[in-house]
Amino acid sequence: MDEFDLIRKIDHLTKDGEDVEVGIGDDAAVVSGFENNRLISCVDTLCEDVHFKRSTLKLTDIGYKALAVNLSDIAAMGGIPRYYLVSLAIPADWDEAEIIEIYRGMNELADRYQVTLIGGDSVTSKGPLTISVTVLGEIEKDHALLRSTSQEGDVVFVSGALGKSSAGLDILFSKGLEGKRSADEEELVFAHQRPCPQVELGRMLMKSGVRIALNDISDGLSAEIWELAEASRARICLEEDKIPVSKEAINIFGKSGALEYALNGGEDFQLVGTVAREHWSAIQLNAYENGITLSAIGTVAGRGSEVLIQKNNEWMPLKRAGYRHQ
Numbered sequence: 001m002d003e004f005d006l007i008r009k010i011d012h013l014t015k016d017g018e019d020v021e022v023g024i025g026d027d028a029a030v031v032s033g034f035e036n037n038r039l040i041s042c043v044d045t046l047c048e049d050v051h052f053k054r055s056t057l058k059l060t061d062i063g064y065k066a067l068a069v070n071l072s073d074i075a076a077m078g079g080i081p082r083y084y085l086v087s088l089a090i091p092a093d094w095d096e097a098e099i100i101e102i103y104r105g106m107n108e109l110a111d112r113y114q115v116t117l118i119g120g121d122s123v124t125s126k127g128p129l130t131i132s133v134t135v136l137g138e139i140e141k142d143h144a145l146l147r148s149t150s151q152e153g154d155v156v157f158v159s160g161a162l163g164k165s166s167a168g169l170d171i172l173f174s175k176g177l178e179g180k181r182s183a184d185e186e187e188l189v190f191a192h193q194r195p196c197p198q199v200e201l202g203r204m205l206m207k208s209g210v211r212i213a214l215n216d217i218s219d220g221l222s223a224e225i226w227e228l229a230e231a232s233r234a235r236i237c238l239e240e241d242k243i244p245v246s247k248e249a250i251n252i253f254g255k256s257g258a259l260e261y262a263l264n265g266g267e268d269f270q271l272v273g274t275v276a277r278e279h280w281s282a283i284q285l286n287a288y289e290n291g292i293t294l295s296a297i298g299t300v301a302g303r304g305s306e307v308l309i310q311k312n313n314e315w316m317p318l319k320r321a322g323y324r325h326q
């Protein structure tokens, strides 16, 4: 595969935004920048055999997901994604047409959120295929939603239903990409392959103007709630039976199997946060009116850096057992 040929094809595939003064084709990109807002940036990487296999994601899904996980981090800050850069380390057994397919998937999501590809890097890999995406965006000055602002008395909330992605992954592991699937299985597999970054929800929460601590769920609810507790030095108490566990996962894996996926599976890319009790109803209603379900799953009970969970009327420490790279 010729590096320059590939870059030319990628360039043709993507649209140039008007505010991109120099895009693909020079040593670095130049964009016009933001008049009043701050620059917000993040990078996350997908690695073959760690984040996906050819038997779990189609080529277009790999691209879609590589961008989605980054839009999720921008969402978790309340920002607006604008530009992205893609770094690829490509092993010899991947051909150009396959890489272009990955870009087609990325493009699909980029078009939906109007984020523009402004550059990247392509190198040979002697190991697995690795895709690293950097997203640049904007956020109103002093309005980023941090992990560190939870306070005593806050309601702890989470968006959507949890556990779908990792339940979907197990279905893919047992049935492969092309296996026959029930409607429930299809829903779970789709959630794994095409996670929906909660950008609109992040913006809605930011625009509410109230203090909200926020995090996105990449490693599982247990890991992300612990991150909030530690960043805010908060003592968080969750009620197990309030956690919105995927119905489809319950149908297939039973209540406790589905709860395990919700707590420790990861890659749901929903948002978990805390907000003062007096603002909770309005926030929940506003989300509802925009087609998003928010569930109250607990409270910030005081200071500390710990998470407790109530099961069958008994409180116990929540095990932080989400995904962790070794």
Ligand SMILES: Nc1ncnc2c1ncn2[C@@H]1O[C@H](COP(=O)(O)OP(=O)(O)OP(=O)(O)O)[C@@H](O)[C@H]1O
Residues within 6 Å of the ligand: 043, 044, 069, 073, 218, 219
């Ligand atoms: N290798 C690194 N060098 C510098 N900073 C890093 C590195 N890895 C992570 N960070 C920083 O650490 C913080 C937490 O990163 P982390 O990747 O855990 O968050 P996340 O993207 O929300 O989680 P995930 O990667 O599971 O989606 C971020 O500020 C990130 O920029």
Ligand SMILES: Cc1ncc(C[n+]2csc(CCOP(=O)(O)O)c2C)c(N)n1
Residues within 6 Å of the ligand: 044, 045, 049, 050, 051, 052, 053, 056, 166, 169, 218, 219, 265, 266, 267, 323
């Ligand atoms: C083939 C295959 N095996 C396992 C997994 C599960 N997985 C990998 S990384 C991760 C957490 C998020 O990653 P990060 O912390 O890097 O953002 C999870 C839950 C998968 N998706 N595909």
Ligand SMILES: [Mg+2]
Residues within 6 Å of the ligand: 043, 044
């Ligand atoms: Mg990260």
Ligand SMILES: [Mg+2]
Residues within 6 Å of the ligand: 072, 073, 076, 215, 216, 217, 218
């Ligand atoms: Mg994150």
Ligand SMILES: [Mg+2]
Residues within 6 Å of the ligand: 044, 069, 070, 073, 218
């Ligand atoms: Mg992330």
